[in-house]
Structure formats: C-alpha cells, structure tokens
Amino acid sequence: MNSHIKGECLCGTSSYEWRNESKEVVYCHCNDCKKATGSAYSLTIEADIETLSILSGDLNEYKKVSDSGNIISREFCPECGSILFIKIDSYPDLVWINAGNLIESEMIKPTQEIWTKRKVSWAHIDDTLPSKVEE
Numbered sequence: 001m002n003s004h005i006k007g008e009c010l011c012g013t014s015s016y017e018w019r020n021e022s023k024e025v026v027y028c029h030c031n032d033c034k035k036a037t038g039s040a041y042s043l044t045i046e047a048d049i050e051t052l053s054i055l056s057g058d059l060n061e062y063k064k065v066s067d068s069g070n071i072i073s074r075e076f077c078p079e080c081g082s083i084l085f086i087k088i089d090s091y092p093d094l095v096w097i098n099a100g101n102l103i104e105s106e107m108i109k110p111t112q113e114i115w116t117k118r119k120v121s122w123a124h125i126d127d128t129l130p131s132k133v134e135e
Helices: 031-037
Strands: 004-008 015-019 024-028 042-048 052-056 060-065 071-076 083-088 094-098 112-114
Touching: 031 042
Parallel strands: 024 112
Antiparallel strands: 004 015, 015 052, 024 042, 042 094, 060 071, 071 083, 083 094
16 A cells, blocks of 8 residues: 555644555554553554655654663654654664554554563453444
8 A cells, every 4th residue: 555644743733744655553562652652552653764754843852762772762742742753763764653643543554562571451442341432
C-alpha cells in the first residue's frame, strides 16, 4: 500500500504527512513507553524517515537513555505535549510514528509486540466488557 496518511497533535498545531510504507507496527510494553503514554503500552509505526514530512509546527524533543541502552528521542508538540515521533540514535534512517496521532488510524494493523516481559496481565480489551459507541 502506498497512500499518504496525515496525523496531528491534540491541539492541531503540529501536523505531518506520512507515506504509508511501514516496516512494522509495534506494541511496546517497556517502562519508558508506559510512562510516556500514561498507558499499558505504546503503539508505534516503524518507518523510513524519508517517508515523513512535517506540515506544521515546531517540535520539542526529550532525550533519554532507554532500558535497551539506546538514546531515545521523543518529539512532541510544545503547545499540548502530544508525542508525535520517536527516534533512536542508533537507527538514524528510521522514525517511529505514534499511531494515536494518525487521522486515519484504521489504515494500520499491528504486526508485533516487544518488551513483553514487562507486559501487564490486564493489557487487553475483554470482548465481554460493556461497550459504548461514542460519536
């Protein structure tokens, strides 16, 4: 599939377009991703950096040494704090796009999980739970 997908931060200040040529769509259960997202995992799209174009906004960056020993850079909107991308210094030609920022998130399908040793037991959605459809 070779379509263009747009994404944006919560406030709409920062936006991008991505040429949908993903390598992997990854659930990550590492502690850093849990803390950064405030959730049980992150969902990111591994892509060649050349397939990503920033359309608006100037991003801020937070760097940290991860559990794997790599230097991880999270790029975020300075207005609302939404993390849009993750870059890893040891993989300069790649970027990991936060799937939650995609306008058309149905275009992607997860392909793998990583750091599953740190996965919490309740990190699944039980099909028997009551469900509300919100418009």
